Amino acid sequence: MTAIQPHLPILIVLLPLAAALVSAFFRRGAGAWALAMGVSALLPWMAGTMLWTVVRSGEPLSYALGGWAPPWGIEYRVDVLNAFVLTLVTAVGAVIMPYARRSVAREVHEHQQAWFYTMYLLCLTGLLGIAVTGDAFNAFVFLEISSLSTYVLIALGRDRRAVLSSFQYLIMGTIGATFYVIGIGLLYLVTGTLNMADLGARLGPAYATYPRPVLTALAFVVVGVCLKLALFPLHVWLPGAYASAPSVATTFLAGTATKVALYLLVRLLFTVFGIGITFRALPMTAVLLVLAVAGMVLASFSAAMQRDAKRLLAYSSVAQIGYVTFGIGLANANGLTGGLVHLANHAVIKTTLFLALGAVYYRIGSVRLEHLAGIGRVMPWTMATFVVGGLGLIGVPGTAGFISKWYLALGAIDAGLWPLAFVLVITSFLAVVYVGRVVEVAYFHEPSGPARDATDPPWSMLVSMLAAAGATIYFGFDTRATAEVAGMAARLLLGGRE
């Protein structure tokens, strides 16, 4: 173990990548699933070890790829923030994998199942790479690895709209990634370095000499990353993509892809550009807060009007991403802590919800609200986990969602923005509306049509759902792993550079 430990930053990317390549040799889904399951079970331990090390020592882990010292070479740098995100992504992947065996076998064509797992592992590689790297261009490469595999994952859905949604996401996602590259190019021209920590050190003086390229770079980079994290109004690709992708793909993406993009945004705003340039030279707080609140309110309304449960949850995701961006925009200790905590809590909550919906699809082949009548009575465990997730979404005390909203409200009050704290509460009521629509149909109607013969899904799927629902409740009480670590990360980001 001590021989492996210094190499953990590279191994956490190498393992899923090698597994993806080996998985491409499999012909049938079962073997590929076993490989993905094995790798997904190992990864959280690696990420957790790094998190433990960084929290105990307070020093970031630095890994110089190829033996070339930073800033000349590519550096993988793990501090509290990345370790937090790495642990989150690997944990979500590990929880979903047992569930995937049956769900993928049901939803993806026989001859494409092994490819599904290959793309899944590649997407995991990309997301973990973004989280672990300390080089801005390396982040772009991993961003595109994860994006391209996401486009394929979405297109593997059975509905013909899956290909269309995947194409729309491809166009918007590529524009976003290219905007990011333009921004990084401008930064490279001004400072001569691509290493994130080094850029952080050099951008202050560079801004004094060349203000316009630096601000232009900030604008490009923020728009590019916000396209990836589906901030309103750049969220247009998300509902279609989540609704038509296979259930496992939707669950994985909802729990990880936007979270890693949010991490990238935080890293860029606070470590690379620094608070001085981001929040004082530009009205970034105002921009982020306006867009976040608009997203929260408008997406919640859209969610309440949907007739397909997956689309409803997709719009809900846009609203929740608004919450995290709200916390980031506030840029004070409580706000940033709230944003980062919600990043983790929302991943757990959405995983619970989408896993439950996927189980319903597994049994009855549809997730339209009219087909869900009475499903709560015939699939009790499934809908129980859905209710737990829904309570988390609303922010009921005793679930993880309450913790994040608490910190966000405190942050809004700290910044003197009382009205926005009220907006947080109001949007929670909107969540009651759209969660309530599903719960009402599921419990208070008679089972009809295909729902009549449904039962709870097999054990392999129930295990994942119960684990996710359990985590939703657990993190509402024991916040050491989420809120305390997020608080440490927030203090690190805010106290870093002025």
Place this chain on the structure above:
Amino acid sequence: MRLDVLLRIGAKLVLPFILLFALYVHFHGEYGPGGGFQAGVIIAAAVILYAIVFGMAAAERAVPVRWLERMIPAGVLIYLSAGVPALFTGRRFLDYSALGADAAVGHARGILWIETGVLITVASTMIAIFYAFAGRGRS
């Protein structure tokens, strides 16, 4: 005399030189413009030329799709395996100095090794893309 005789004979004469040029570009990647990606694309262009002149069936006999599906991940695995010896000697991943007696030899070997992986993957991917599109019948 069939009208495509010139094309068929010309292609047969030129193809070996195209492949040779691809290998030249590959091996001289350290000293001049070139490398694995460029060489891979030239090899793919040679196979595509063969497919255009002699037809998809002949091309698929020469370069079967099964091979391609296996060569794509194999090339990347070759690339990654170049970095593994460094891990066993206590150095960082992809540190080429672990591949030879001294750093210069190690780096030369390392670059050639990874570029070979890139060559295999890029050539197979480009040919596979061509097969995927050209193999669809006229609708």
Place this chain on the structure above:
Amino acid sequence: MKSFQTFVETYNYLVTVFLMVAGLYVVIARGNMIKKLIGLSLFQTSVYLLYLAPAKIDGGTAPILDAAYTVYSNPLPHVLILTAIVVGVATLALGLALVVRVHEAYGTIDEDEIFAESEEP
């Protein structure tokens, strides 16, 4: 003549911006999916130019170490753009594969026609 001098000095950036905006316009303004992909490629090409043109340093020679030279052109942007080109090729190939599938599923590749006939969500 000052404006002409500025024009010549910033010529590569002007071309970059022109290609960027032209590419984005094609993506937004054209409904045909293949035209959108072409616009996307055009947009990505402008980014390559943004990186490569400043890589040539005034008075710099090819970046091969030699005792006779002190100023070398910067090879790093070329390496970065090689990566970006490969990413662009992969995206284009994937996009075209998706267009073929959309054509099989919907019978058309014009986004406006598809939205007109598609089911409501």
